[in-house]
Amino acid sequence: xxxxxxxxxxxxxxxxxxxxxxxxxxxxxxxxxxxxxxxxxxxxxxxxxxxxxxxxxxxxxxxxxxxxxxxxxxxxxxxxxxxxxxxxxxxxxxxxxxxxxxxxxxxxxxxxxxxxxxxxxxxxxxxxxxxxxxxxxxxxxxxxxxxxxxxxxxxxxxxxxxxxxxxxxxxxxxxxxxxxxxxxxxxxxxxxxxxxxxxxxxxxxxxxxxxxxxxxxxxxxxxxxxxxxxxxxxxxxxxxxxxxxxxxx
Amino acid sequence: xxxxxxxxxxxxxxxxxxxxxxxxxxxxxxxxxxxxxxxxxxxxxxxxxxxxxxxxxxxxxxxxxxxxxxxxxxxxxxxxxxxxxxxxxxxxxxxxxxxxxxxxxxxxxxxxxxxxxxxxxxxxxxxxxxxxxxxxxxxxxxxxxxxxxxxxxxxxxxxxxxxxxxxxxxxxxxxxxxxxxxxxxxxxxxxxxxxxxxxxxxxxxxxxxxxxxxxxxxxxxxxxxxxxxxxxxxxxxxxxxxxxxxxxxxxxxxxxxxxxxxxxxxxxxxxxxxxxxxxxxxxxxxxxxxxxxxxxxxxxxxxxxx
Amino acid sequence: xxxxxxxxxxxxxxxxxxxxxxxxxxxxxxxxxxxxxxxxxxxxxxxxxxxxxxxxxxxxxxxxxxxxxxxxxxxxxxxxxxxxxxxxxxxxxxxxxxxxxxxxxxxxxxxxxxxxxxxxxxxxxxxxxxxxxxxxxxxxxxxxxxxxxxxxxxxxxxxxxxxxxxxxxxxxxxxxxxxxxxxxxxxxxxxxxxxxxxxxxxxxxxxxxxxxxxxxxxxxxxxxxxxxxxxxxxxxxxxxxxxxxxxxxxxxxxxxxxxxxxxxxxxxxxxxxxxxxxxxxxxxxxxxxxxxxxxxxxxxxxxx
Numbered sequence: 001x002x003x004x005x006x007x008x009x010x011x012x013x014x015x016x017x018x019x020x021x022x023x024x025x026x027x028x029x030x031x032x033x034x035x036x037x038x039x040x041x042x043x044x045x046x047x048x049x050x051x052x053x054x055x056x057x058x059x060x061x062x063x064x065x066x067x068x069x070x071x072x073x074x075x076x077x078x079x080x081x082x083x084x085x086x087x088x089x090x091x092x093x094x095x096x097x098x099x100x101x102x103x104x105x106x107x108x109x110x111x112x113x114x115x116x117x118x119x120x121x122x123x124x125x126x127x128x129x130x131x132x133x134x135x136x137x138x139x140x141x142x143x144x145x146x147x148x149x150x151x152x153x154x155x156x157x158x159x160x161x162x163x164x165x166x167x168x169x170x171x172x173x174x175x176x177x178x179x180x181x182x183x184x185x186x187x188x189x190x191x192x193x194x195x196x197x198x199x200x201x202x203x204x205x206x207x208x209x210x211x212x213x214x215x216x217x218x219x220x221x222x223x224x225x226x227x228x229x230x231x232x233x234x235x236x237x238x239x240x241x242x243x244x245x246x247x248x249x
Numbered sequence: 250x251x252x253x254x255x256x257x258x259x260x261x262x263x264x265x266x267x268x269x270x271x272x273x274x275x276x277x278x279x280x281x282x283x284x285x286x287x288x289x290x291x292x293x294x295x296x297x298x299x300x301x302x303x304x305x306x307x308x309x310x311x312x313x314x315x316x317x318x319x320x321x322x323x324x325x326x327x328x329x330x331x332x333x334x335x336x337x338x339x340x341x342x343x344x345x346x347x348x349x350x351x352x353x354x355x356x357x358x359x360x361x362x363x364x365x366x367x368x369x370x371x372x373x374x375x376x377x378x379x380x381x382x383x384x385x386x387x388x389x390x391x392x393x394x395x396x397x398x399x400x401x402x403x404x405x406x407x408x409x410x411x412x413x414x415x416x417x418x419x420x421x422x423x424x425x426x427x428x429x430x431x432x433x434x435x436x437x438x439x440x441x442x443x444x445x446x447x448x449x450x451x452x453x454x455x456x457x458x459x460x461x462x463x464x465x466x467x468x469x470x471x472x473x474x475x476x477x478x479x480x481x482x483x484x485x486x487x488x489x490x491x492x493x494x495x496x497x498x499x500x501x502x503x504x505x506x507x508x509x510x511x512x513x514x515x516x517x518x519x520x521x522x523x524x525x526x527x528x529x530x531x532x533x534x535x536x537x538x539x540x541x542x543x544x545x546x547x548x549x550x551x552x553x554x555x
Numbered sequence: 556x557x558x559x560x561x562x563x564x565x566x567x568x569x570x571x572x573x574x575x576x577x578x579x580x581x582x583x584x585x586x587x588x589x590x591x592x593x594x595x596x597x598x599x600x601x602x603x604x605x606x607x608x609x610x611x612x613x614x615x616x617x618x619x620x621x622x623x624x625x626x627x628x629x630x631x632x633x634x635x636x637x638x639x640x641x642x643x644x645x646x647x648x649x650x651x652x653x654x655x656x657x658x659x660x661x662x663x664x665x666x667x668x669x670x671x672x673x674x675x676x677x678x679x680x681x682x683x684x685x686x687x688x689x690x691x692x693x694x695x696x697x698x699x700x701x702x703x704x705x706x707x708x709x710x711x712x713x714x715x716x717x718x719x720x721x722x723x724x725x726x727x728x729x730x731x732x733x734x735x736x737x738x739x740x741x742x743x744x745x746x747x748x749x750x751x752x753x754x755x756x757x758x759x760x761x762x763x764x765x766x767x768x769x770x771x772x773x774x775x776x777x778x779x780x781x782x783x784x785x786x787x788x789x790x791x792x793x794x795x796x797x798x799x800x801x802x803x804x805x806x807x808x809x810x811x812x813x814x815x816x817x818x819x820x821x822x823x824x825x826x827x828x829x830x831x832x833x834x835x836x837x838x839x840x841x842x843x844x845x846x847x848x849x850x851x852x853x854x855x856x857x858x859x
Contacts, residue, residue: 054423058426059423059427078427078429081427085421085424089421090420094477095477095480096416096476096477101420104416104421104424107413107428108427112410113411142475261813261814261816262810262813262817266779365620368619368620369610369611377805377806377807380804383776385776386779387779388777388809389810390809390810
C-alpha cells in the first residue's frame with residue numbers, strides 16, 4: 001500500500017526480505033511506523049523480530065528492501081536512530097566501567113579522533129541519573145545484574161539524543177523494578193514526541209505498555225494501534241492455534 | 250642480573266637481541282589483547298601455523314634466503330589463511346574453532362610437506378627454513394630491530410588515533426555499526442596488524458610457540474585491571490618483560506634457546522597473575538570467600554540472638 | 556574364505572616378484588646417505604654397483620628427514636651404507652626399522668676404532684660424527700666399505716681390493732698435499748671459526764684451533780652466549796676471516812660478523828666451506844678429494 005501523501009513516517013520499510021541459506025527469515029515486509037508511537041513488535045520464536053530491526057539498522061544483510069527514516073535513507077539519518085541491542089549478545093566481562101560504557105553513546109557525534117570531554121561526560125551522567133544508575137557509575141559492568149545491565153544500555157542510547165529508539169527485548173531477564181523503570185522512561189520519550197520500537201516477548205503486557213503493535217511471523221501479519229488490532233484474530237494468525245498459551249505465559 | 254644489565258650496555262649482541270625481544274614482546278602483548286578481547290585467542294595459533302607454507306613457498310619461488318622475502322611469503326600465507334577462516338565460518342555451518350583447526354592443520358601440514366620436499370634442494374639448508382619452527386633469536390640483527398620498533402610505533406599511533414572506535418568495536422560491534430563506525434575496515438586493520446606481528450615474531454619465537462606469546466601477556470594483564478587502557482599498557486609491559494628476561498636467562502646459559510625461554514616466562518607471568526592478582530586472583534577470591542562466610546555467620550548469629 | 560586365500564596368494568606372488576626383481580643389470584643396489592659417503596662408495600664399488608644417494612649437494616644430514624620415496628629405496632636396497640655416529644640424526648628410527656626387514660645397514664663411523672673419535676660435549680654419550688675431515692679416518696672408512704662389499708659379493712673381492720688400493724693412494728696424496736698447504740700458514744693464524752662444530756677432527760689432525768657457533772648438530776640453536784663467546788675469541792686472536800658453510804643458514808655468521816664489528820674488529824667472511832655435504836656433482840668439489848682440497852685452500856687463503 002502506498003503511503004499517503006503528506007504523512008511523514010518515522011520509519012518506512014519497503015519490501016524487505018532476508019534469508020539464510022534459502023530459508024526465508026523475513027519475507028516481503030512493508031512496515032510504516034508513524035512518528036511518536038510506542039510500538040511493540042511481537043511474534044513467536046524464530047519469527048524474525050531481531051532480524052527485522054537488525055536489517056533496518058544495516059547490521060544484517062537483506063536480499064531486497066529499503067529503509068527510510070523521516071523520508072530519507074537510513075544512512076543519512078543515522079544520528080536520529082538509537083539502538084539498544086540484546087544484552088545477552090555482549091560479553092559483560094569486558095574491562096570498562098558503567099560511566100565509560102554510557103559515554104560510548106557519544107562516539108557517533110564526536111566523529112573520528114576526537115575524544116569525549118566534559119560535555120559528553122555531563123550527558124552521560126544525566127542519562128545515568130535518568131535510569132537510576134548514577135551511584136554505580138564507577139562500577140565494573142561485570143558486577144551488574146541483568147536489570148542494571150539493561151539500564152546501562154538504555155542510558156547509552158539516551159545519550160545519543162535521537163528521535164527514534166529501537167530496542168531488542170529490553171524486558172527479557174530483568175527484575176520487576178527495572179521493568180517498571182524502563183517502561184516509564186519509554187513513555188516519557190513518547191511524551192517528548194520520540195518514536196520507540198521494542199521487540200517484546202511478553203504478550204500479556206502489550207496492551208498496558210504500548211499504543212501500537214506489529215505482529216510478525218516471517219511476514220508482517222498486521223500493524224496498527226493496539227486498541228484496534230490486538231485481538232484474537234491476529235494472535236491466531238501470528239501464533240497459530242496455541243496462541244492462548246502464548247498469551248498466558 | 251646486574252651483570253646482564255651491564256652487558257646490555259657493553260655487548261652488541263646482547264643489546265640488539267634484548268631490544269628486539271623487548272619490542273616484539275610489547276607488540277605481541279598489545280595486539281594479543283585485541284585477540285583475547287575479541288575472543289579470537291586461537292587465531293594467533295592458526296595464523297602462525299598458516300604462515301609456514303608461505304615461508305617455504307617464498308623460498309621455492311624466489312630462491313633467495315633474504316629474510317624479508319620469506320617474511321613477505323609468511324604474511325601472504327597468513328592473510329590467505331585468515332580470509333579462508335572467515336569464508337568457512339560465513340559459508341558453512343561450521344563454527345570458528347572448527348575453521349581455525351582446519352586451516353591450522355591443513356596449512357601447517359602442507360608447510361611441513363614442502364619442507365621435506367625441498368630438503369633435496371641444495372640451498373634450502375642455507376635459507377634456514379627449519380629455524381622458523383622454533384625461532385633463533387640470537388640471529389636478530391639491527392635491521393630486524395629497527396623494523397620491530399617501527400611496527401610498534403605504528404601500532405601505538407593507530408591505537409592512539411582510533412582508541413575509542415577500537416574500544417567500542419571490541420565491546421559491542423553491532424552497536425558500533427549503528428553509530429556509523431566502519432567496523433569492517435577496523436576489523437581488517439586489527440587482523441592485518443596481528444598477522445604482521447606474528448610474522449615478525451616468527452624469527453624469534455617460531456611457529457609452534459607463537460600463539461603462547463600472543464595470548465599470555467594479555468591474559469596475565471587482564472587479571473590485574475578493569476580498565477581497557479591499563480590492560481593494554483600492562484600487557485605490552487609484561488610482553489616486554491618476558492622478552493628481556495627471556496633473553497637475559499638464555500644469554501647466561503649455554504644451550505638455552507631464547508624463544509622457548511621467553512614463552513616460559515610469559516606463561517609463568519600468567520600463572521602468577523591467576524594466583525596473586527587482587528580481586529580476580531585465586532588467593533584474593535579465597536580470602537573474599539572466607540570474609541563472606543564469616544560475615545554471613547555473624548549475621549546469622551546476630552539474627553539468632555535477637 | 557576361499558576368496559581371501561586367493562587374494563593373499565596373489566599378493567604374495569606379486570610381493571616376491573618385486574623382491575627377486577630386476578637385478579638384471581647385475582649391479583648391486585646400494586643406498587647411501589650423505590654425498591661424502593656416496594662418493595667413497597662409488598670409488599670402491601666402481602661399476603659393480605648402482606648407488607643411490609639420499610642426500611645431494613648442500614643438504615644438511617643433521618636435519619634430513621626420510622620421505623616416503625626414501626623409505627622405499629631403503630627397503631628395496633641390497634646394501635645400505637651411511638655415515639653413522641648419529642650424523643643422520645633423524646634417520647636413526649628409519650634404520651632401526653630397516654634392520655627388522657633383515658637388512659643390515661653399515662654404520663661407517665662405528666667402524667673407526669674408538670680412540671680416534673672425539674666425544675661430544677653437548678650430546679653426552681655420543682661422538683662427533685664429522686670424521687671425514689681427517690683423511691686418515693676416511694682411509695679407515697674406505698677399508699670398511701671394501702670389506703662390506705667383499706663380504707656381500709665375495710666373487711668380486713679382488714675387484715674391490717684393487718679399487719680400494721687405488722683410492723688409498725689418492726688419499727695419501729691428498730693427505731700430503733694438505734699437510735704441505737697447512738705448513739704455509741703460521742701457527743698463530745691457525746684459528747678456524749665456522750657456523751657449527753663440524754671441523755673438530757680437522758683441527759686435531761692438522762693443528763688448527765676450531766670454534767663453531769652452533770654445536771655438533773645444526774639442530775642446535777646458536778644462543779646469545781655462544782655469539783659472545785665466539786666474537787670475543789675472534790677479537791682476542793685477531794682472526795682475519797670466519798667461514799660460512801654450504802648447509803647452514805648464512806644469517807648466523809652475518810650476525811656474528813656484526814657482533815665482532817661492534818667490538819671494533821673487522822672480520823671478513825673468508826668464503827664458503829663444505830661441511831656436511833659435497834658440492835655439485837660433476838664439479839671438482841663434488842668429490843671428497845676435490846672438496847677437501849677446496850676447503851683447505853679456502854681456509855688457508857682466508858686466514859693468511
